[in-house]
Amino acid sequence: MAIPLSADALTSALRAEGVTVVEHDDWRDHNRNHKGAWGPVNGVVIHHTVTSGSAATVEICYDGYDSLPGPLCHGVITKDGKVHLVGNGRANHAGSGDGDVLQAVIEERATLPAPNENDTDGNVHFYGFECENLGDGKDPWPDVQLETMVRASAALCRAHGWTARSVIGHKEWTNTKVDPRGFTMADFRNRVATHLSTPVSTSPSAPTYQTFPGAEWFKKNPKSPIVTAMGKRLVANGCSAYASGPGPQWTEADRKSYAKWQSKLGYTGSSADGWPGAKSWAALKVPFTKEV
Structure with missing residues (x-):
């Protein structure tokens, strides 16, 4: 139990x-x-x-x-x-x-x-x-x-x-x-x-990329280094709608920047609304951070 x-x-x-x-x-x-x-x-x-x-x-x-x-x-x-x-x-x-x-x-x-x-x-x-x-x-x-x-x-x-x-x-x-x-x-x-019967490592190495936190996580307007890391990747991919920043506070600029990324991947309509999804997140390759 x-x-x-x-x-x-x-x-x-x-x-x-x-x-x-x-x-x-x-x-x-x-x-x-x-x-x-x-x-x-x-x-x-x-x-x-x-x-x-x-x-x-x-x-x-x-x-x-x-x-x-x-x-x-x-x-x-x-x-x-x-x-x-x-x-x-x-x-x-x-x-x-x-x-x-x-x-x-x-x-x-x-x-x-x-x-x-x-x-x-x-x-x-x-x-x-x-x-x-x-x-x-x-x-x-x-x-x-x-x-x-x-x-x-x-x-x-x-x-x-x-x-x-x-x-x-x-x-x-x-x-x-x-x-x-x-x-x-x-x-x-x-x-x-x-x-x-075979033990595994008790201290596995950190993953290279940040796992997807879930769409609802972003809709709660998080303040996290993950948002900063995401924003930097969006800027690096030519998908910036930022006047300053990015991060760590999720803002409308983050959503607009992510919408640009979704459009770059070929998404349209409601699939390019700026709210991250698992597939587009995986493609973005946001570096892993321990701090949330």
Whole structure:
């Protein structure tokens, strides 16, 4: 049982395990927290997506459907071995499952009971990774994808002090699902346990570039060295609307300058409104700063 990781702690934990992280759109503020509790968390659920095509899969998991709004997980693990973060908070992924299974996960028992009663809200208690695969038992699982699935699961276990027994398949949570297909969860947990037996650096080097703080962060008119670093990159790219500065206080000049950057990247209309998005932010390559 644990408090959910913050967005920064989650990205740090994943990267410490050697995972390539892609921050999708406004994932840091994307959740279903208005529909129910998020946490305490007790484990990780592994899913398959029943989709093909990485870009489309990520968009589906971010947006969801009319009948099941997104995010549909916290991270999408694509066949190229990348983790695309699409949600931070409660997500529509686990659904209802068996409370006896939850208790077994909490106690980290060696054997899980077969799911029977769907009497417990799993979206409260589990992180979820949707893994790109058709789920027909024939679609292959590339080694690079499986390795990332193992590392991503281990990252959360290590961050919370859990063992590999805190990682379960969706089909182990509820009797209404069959995912994931194509490998056994027993073998998968063995791989996670093996990975956890190898320590990671406790002092990872700082990233080269600043992670995307989220669109809502900018709309709160922040005062931060990140704003200054961003402004300097905009000026360097010929996208200045500044009369003075830039930074550290976010101003209308920052928004107008960022709109110039978005237009330079080919965005138009509401996509070039000056409010930073994850893709344009990544392209800007704002230098990392420890001070926020």
